[in-house]
Amino acid sequence: MVRIRFHGRGGQGAKTAARLVATAAFLEGWMAQDSPLYGAERRGAPMTAFARLDRAPIRERGMIARPDLVVVADDSLLADPAAHVGDGVEADTVVFVNSEQAVTQLLERAPCPGRLLTGDLTGLVLAQLGKAGALSGPLGAVAARLVGLSETNLRTALVMELGELGLPVPVIEQNLSMAHACFELVQPVPLRQNGDRPGQPASLRTPTYEPPTSGTARISALANVTVRKTGGWRTFRPVLDPEKCIGCWMCYLHCPDGAVRMTGATHPLIDYDHCKGCLLCVEECPTLALISEREAGLVRRSS
Amino acid sequence: MTWPHETYSKIKQLPLEEQVLPGTSLCAGCGGLETLRLAAKVLGEKVVFVNAAGCFTLLAVYPFTPFHGSWLYTTMGSAPAGAQGIRDALDVLIAKRRLPKEEDLKVVVLAGDGTTYEMALSATSAAIGRNLDFYYFCYDNEAYANTGVQLSSATPYGARTTTSPCSLQHPAGTVREKKDIFEIWRAHRPPYIATLSARYPLDLAEKLARASRIAGPKLLLALSPCPTGWGFDPFQTPEVARLAVETGLWPLKEAVQGEVTHTYVPKRRPVEDYLRLQERFRHLFEPTRQEAAIRHIQDRVDAYWSRVRAEPPR
Numbered sequence: 001m002v003r004i005r006f007h008g009r010g011g012q013g014a015k016t017a018a019r020l021v022a023t024a025a026f027l028e029g030w031m032a033q034d035s036p037l038y039g040a041e042r043r044g045a046p047m048t049a050f051a052r053l054d055r056a057p058i059r060e061r062g063m064i065a066r067p068d069l070v071v072v073a074d075d076s077l078l079a080d081p082a083a084h085v086g087d088g089v090e091a092d093t094v095v096f097v098n099s100e101q102a103v104t105q106l107l108e109r110a111p112c113p114g115r116l117l118t119g120d121l122t123g124l125v126l127a128q129l130g131k132a133g134a135l136s137g138p139l140g141a142v143a144a145r146l147v148g149l150s151e152t153n154l155r156t157a158l159v160m161e162l163g164e165l166g167l168p169v170p171v172i173e174q175n176l177s178m179a180h181a182c183f184e185l186v187q188p189v190p191l192r193q194n195g196d197r198p199g200q201p202a203s204l205r206t207p208t209y210e211p212p213t214s215g216t217a218r219i220s221a222l223a224n225v226t227v228r229k230t231g232g233w234r235t236f237r238p239v240l241d242p243e244k245c246i247g248c249w250m251c252y253l254h255c256p257d258g259a260v261r262m263t264g265a266t267h268p269l270i271d272y273d274h275c276k277g278c279l280l281c282v283e284e285c286p287t288l289a290l291i292s293e294r295e296a297g298l299v300r301r302s303s
Numbered sequence: 304m305t306w307p308h309e310t311y312s313k314i315k316q317l318p319l320e321e322q323v324l325p326g327t328s329l330c331a332g333c334g335g336l337e338t339l340r341l342a343a344k345v346l347g348e349k350v351v352f353v354n355a356a357g358c359f360t361l362l363a364v365y366p367f368t369p370f371h372g373s374w375l376y377t378t379m380g381s382a383p384a385g386a387q388g389i390r391d392a393l394d395v396l397i398a399k400r401r402l403p404k405e406e407d408l409k410v411v412v413l414a415g416d417g418t419t420y421e422m423a424l425s426a427t428s429a430a431i432g433r434n435l436d437f438y439y440f441c442y443d444n445e446a447y448a449n450t451g452v453q454l455s456s457a458t459p460y461g462a463r464t465t466t467s468p469c470s471l472q473h474p475a476g477t478v479r480e481k482k483d484i485f486e487i488w489r490a491h492r493p494p495y496i497a498t499l500s501a502r503y504p505l506d507l508a509e510k511l512a513r514a515s516r517i518a519g520p521k522l523l524l525a526l527s528p529c530p531t532g533w534g535f536d537p538f539q540t541p542e543v544a545r546l547a548v549e550t551g552l553w554p555l556k557e558a559v560q561g562e563v564t565h566t567y568v569p570k571r572r573p574v575e576d577y578l579r580l581q582e583r584f585r586h587l588f589e590p591t592r593q594e595a596a597i598r599h600i601q602d603r604v605d606a607y608w609s610r611v612r613a614e615p616p617r
């Protein structure tokens with residue numbers, strides 16, 4: 001069995017990528033299974049999706065604890081402890097990371113025990129679609145290629161699955177051409193097949209309950225949510241050019257999260273610890289004083 | 304006719320204080336959160352929020368809260384009842400002088416459209432009937448968004464949701480019309496009702512300020528573009544929100560003591576400009592253009608505004 005785990009941010013298409021590789025494998029005559037896992041958080045937050053491929057019937061269910069292949073949609077996830085990218089990754093696990101950076105650069109910042117590969121899928125999507133759209137097609141294509149599936153079956157899977165999502169024909173065609181580029185970008189790798197290794201025994205965790213005095217759902221520390229940093233949700237960040245800023249307040253007013261501050265000064269201050277990178281402020285700025293910049297990998301320039 | 308602004312006529316008069324702090328796990332680019340943040344600035348600090356289950360559940364996830372004050376979480380159907388309980392408790396405490404009058408709180412229901420247009424409608428009707436002094440803030444994302452974008456009574460004609468897909472039988476998606484909750488509230492004769500859009504922040508702030516001076520049930524109905532549910536990139540939230548108003552699909556209006564005023568009359572761009580931006584309407588254009596459905600949406604908007612024009616100004 002080949003166990004593939006995708007890590008992405010809500011909205012990047014990791015769930016559909018898992019579906020794409022599973023459908024392509026199914027068309028190739030394999031058995032296939034895919035499923036996503038979301039937390040309570042929403043678009044932009046780390047999420048995971050799984051695909052299992054096998055020649056024999058698949059009886060295993062649930063999360064994949066020891067993947068053979070890990071596909072990471074955004075290199076910022078490597079440094080995000082909430083994403084759990086490294087869970088169950090062993091020396092022979094293949095880890096593909098969508099990144100502008102080379103393997104050595106990534107490894108310097110995030111030691112990863114697996115066999116690391118990188119490729120700039122976001123760059124590819126930007127070039128093709130002119131905007132950072134969903135990465136599902138390229139992620140699914142990379143996974144299919146690494147596993148050794150044929151391009152023909154992947155193309156059919158793309159047409160089926162993206163068509164079902166209601167994507168217009170031109171976008172599906174762009175995905176087909178991106179898929180081709182992905183097939184050129186990576187080569188099939190000999191994956192370990194750990195199907196015959198014993199799986200992790202399921203363990204039942206007994207919940208512990210607080211006594212009623214401390215266990216009520218009462219929050220006394222008011223307005224404390226700021227301790228939760230949502231800056232890791234970004235793929236792009238807004239960057240201010242103070243020269244062009246006329247201090248009109250538009251960015252500050254419209255940031256849904258209140259991550260832009262006007263502290264009495266004329267220029268806004270972006271709170272990168274909490275900015276989720278929706279780029280709404282960039283869109284609102286009348287003078288183009290805010291531009292969007294691709295998040296520089298694992299470098300988190302907090303200010 | 305210019306709509307009179309009494310409190311906020313310039314952007315920079317809006318309060319700098321934040322009442323909804325950053326760090327919540329709502330979607331990047333959430334139009335509902337954007338609207339709430341602006342509205343809460345005007346409501347100020349002395350507020351207790353009564354939150355029905357929905358996306359805004361994620362505002363306060365134990366043990367974290369973005370509010371300076373209190374937040375009560377209720378089931379979808381019972382938020383207005385929760386508001387009644389809090390209002391009664393505050394009134395009793397003030398009457399017994401256990402709470403100084405200056406420390407009174409505004410009671411604000413936070414609810415999605417599923418709650419507002421459907422599940423809590425009977426509790427709301429009863430609360431209005433009892434003339435409960437509360438604010439009802441509805442972030443209308445036109446679907447049950449938090450549970451995976453299902454059809455609600457606020458879903459507009461032609462939109463696709465997970466429970467109203469476009470199919471051979473229904474190539475245009477949702478076939479029923481959006482419920483007119485503004486008029487349903489108005490039929491109850493509450494003192495104040497308004498529609499809001501974050502894209503018109505002065506209009507929004509002015510309406511909240513106006514509502515703050517009125518006792519009794521007050522509805523603040525905010526169209527809340529939802530990048531996740533409607534299918535557009537989060538940076539397009541402003542464009543989608545603006546076009547909802549500029550095409551005439553989301554009229555900005557208020558009803559004070561039942562009397563309706565349109566606070567902004569758009570030049571009215573074709574509805575198509577708005578629909579085209581969103582994946583939930585894509586089947587109206589691809590692979591074959593659903594001419595009749597697009598026409599139908601345009602006709603409904605045209606009919607609405609010709610009725611508005613026919614009404615004599617206040």
Ligand SMILES: Cc1ncc(C[n+]2csc(CCOP(=O)(O)OP(=O)(O)O)c2C)c(N)n1
Nearest residue numbers: 356357358415416417418446447448449450
């Ligand atoms: C009585 C009841 N039924 C179903 C649910 C499950 N549920 C939780 S949130 C939600 C969706 C709420 O929709 P809406 O009010 O439109 O708010 P949104 O999700 O759009 O924020 C549902 C159905 C519930 N909490 N209570």
Ligand code: SF4
Nearest residue numbers: 255275276278279281
């Ligand atoms: S990108 Fe801009 S609008 Fe979006 S969260 Fe960051 S600062 Fe706010």
Ligand code: SF4
Nearest residue numbers: 245246248249251285
């Ligand atoms: S919107 Fe642009 S010009 Fe206006 S305050 Fe923000 S950065 Fe400055």
Ligand code: SF4
Nearest residue numbers: 330333358448529531
């Ligand atoms: S699903 Fe829509 S309404 Fe809900 S948090 Fe996300 S953007 Fe906001």
